[in-house]
Amino acid sequence: MTETTPPTPIPPTHHATAPHEPAGPAQPKAKQTPLEQMGGPTGLVYMGLPVVAFVVANSAFGLAVAIGTAVGVAAGIAVLRLVRKEPLQPALSGLFGVAVAAFVAWKTGSAKGFFLTGIWSNVALCALFLVSVLVRRPLAGVVWGALNGTGTAWLKDKPSRRYYDIATLTLVGIFAARSAVWQWLYDEDRTGWLAVARIAMGYPLLALGLLVVLWAGRRSGKRLKALSERRHAA
Missing domain, CATH: 1.20.58 (Methane Monooxygenase Hydroxylase; Chain G, domain 1)
Incomplete structure (x- = not known):
């Protein structure tokens, strides 16, 4: 009687049942520019x-x-x-x-009354932001810290406060320019030119001011991060 050699077992293969590799960390969503916001x-x-x-x-x-x-x-x-x-x-x-x-x-x-709220709001904002610089609490930094969750740690750093002073005073200049030009056109009863000035000095100037705020926020953030790393290293 002839002995039969048993077949060599074939190792199992893994195709579709292979474990799924964990995905890498999600890429952080890019921050929107002032214009996109x-x-x-x-x-x-x-x-x-x-x-x-x-x-x-x-x-x-x-x-x-x-x-x-x-x-x-x-x-x-x-x-x-x-x-x-x-x-x-x-x-x-x-x-x-x-x-x-x-x-x-x-x-x-009066048709020109349509533009009164814009004049009033810019006068109020100009005064508010200017006072915030005088009391050493520049509003550009306060708002930036609130929106980004960074708080007010920058207040203890003189260069950071200077960056936000510059950003806040830039906004003061924008609000002052708007209110001055719009008030002059309002007094002259130039409703058509008021509309032109309202559009030209609206979002475009505000976007410029927000770019300065963004610059101040990034400069301050990098500086505070470097200071924190230095403290930990020490």
Whole structure:
């Protein structure tokens, strides 16, 4: 009787059942630029449309129609952004601002009253930010620390406070320039030029100011990080 050699066992292979390799750490999401936070280039266009609509409608049909048109355009922009799933915050802020400005224009009975809230708010912001520098609590740093969760550790570092002083004073200059130019045009009853100045000195100047705040925040952050590493090394 012939003996049969048993077959050599074949080691199991692993194909689809191989353990899944853990994914690497998620890449941090890039921070948005000031322009992107405002809705990008379309955000700048959206900001100007209600103002242009108000001036054109006022010239053609009078104040009442102009008020309704400006509010309607602002509301339409908010709905459009909602449908297109774009950031709503700039549109809602614009709608609120247009509604308040329209109310003031209605109460004053004058088309130029539409721009009064912008003048008042910039005067108030100019004073507030200037006082914050004088009391050694520059608001640019306070707001930046609150938004980024870095707190107020920078207050104990003189160079960091200087960076935020520069950023805050830049915003003071922007608010002061706006209020001065807009007030002069308001006194001269130049409603059309008020609209032009409102658009030209609105988001573009604010974006410039936010870039300076971003610069101050990064300079301060790098400095505080270096100081912390030095303390730990010691």
